[in-house]
Amino acid sequence: MIPEAVLFDLDGTLVATEHRSRSAWTRLFRAHGLPVDDELLATFVGRRGRDTLAAHLHRFHGGTVDELFAEVIGYQNGPDSPPPYAVPGAASRWCSWAHTVRRSTTASRPARWAGAVGSSRVSRSS
Structure with missing residues (x-):
């Protein structure tokens, strides 16, 4: 079934x-x-960063969740942050459906990352 x-x-x-x-x-x-x-880092996997950061706020000596989250986003967007890359096999799977299935992606991350797998249709989620 397709x-x-x-x-x-x-x-x-x-x-x-x-x-x-x-x-x-x-x-x-x-x-x-x-x-x-x-x-500690495992507690952030698969969860919204702000939510998890709120659970760890007691560890920090000052600063709000929003301030600390802005700091972490600055690290992610900095020039020394490791680049994202296509999951092995993702691009070929994505392209294999090009002529048979309507495809789209959704992301809370930058839409430009869709280019890593050849997608040009990205819907933003919050």
């Missing part, structure tokens, strides 16, 4: 981004003199 259409979440499904997030969260904690390890 579906009429498919909708993919871009972040983490078609485009690998977890390494960027881990790097940014690590930098945030270290910039504030706080210990960070894999167990």
Whole structure:
């Protein structure tokens, strides 16, 4: 059975981004003199950053969730942040449906990442 259409979440499904997030969260904690390890970073996986940061706010000595989140986004968007890349096999799968299935992606991340898998149709989500 061939579906009429498919909708993919871009972040983490078609485009690998977890390494960027881990790097940014690590930098945030270290910039504030706080210990960070894999167990702590795992609490951020698959969750909205602001929500998880709120659960860790007690660790920081000052600053609001919004201020600290803006700082982490600055690390993610900085020139030394590791780039996102297509999940292995994602681009070929995406392209294999080009002539048979309507395709679209949704993302809370920058739409320009869709180019990593050859997608030009991205719907923004919040």
